[in-house]
Amino acid sequence: MTREFADDKPIFVQIAERIEDCILSGAFTEESQIPSTTEIAVSDKINPATALKGINLLVEEGIVYKRRGLGMFVSTGAVRKVKDKRKEQFYDRYIIGLAEEAKKLSLTKEEVMALVERGYQR
Numbered sequence: 001m002t003r004e005f006a007d008d009k010p011i012f013v014q015i016a017e018r019i020e021d022c023i024l025s026g027a028f029t030e031e032s033q034i035p036s037t038t039e040i041a042v043s044d045k046i047n048p049a050t051a052l053k054g055i056n057l058l059v060e061e062g063i064v065y066k067r068r069g070l071g072m073f074v075s076t077g078a079v080r081k082v083k084d085k086r087k088e089q090f091y092d093r094y095i096i097g098l099a100e101e102a103k104k105l106s107l108t109k110e111e112v113m114a115l116v117e118r119g120y121q122r
Contacts, residue, residue: 032074
């Protein structure tokens with residue numbers, strides 16, 4: 001799970017996103033345990049409080065939960081929650097801007113869809 005951190009967003013957000021990526025890929029299945037804040041802090045060479053803040057984001061969203069004395073676990077339904085969340089982010093980050101630019105260029109929906117299809121074929 002160790003990777004470099006980007007400068008464009010807080011490290012704790014990137015920690016949460018990495019755990020979400022592991023959930024989506026199946027590396028962390030529903031009801032399985034995730035690494036502890038200490039393990040994340042050591043492997044990523046960050047402050048444990050930063051790792052905890054990232055995990056707490058996922059707790060607040062119901063994606064992971066704590067089992068007292070055992071650690072943090074992936075919630076049942078977490079895959080669906082992460083997908084739904086990411087779809088909304090995708091819409092906000094990409095689709096709105098795409099539609100606005102397409103309108104400026106007077107592209108039809110069909111032309112936009114053809115461009116998207118072309119992108120999938122790359």
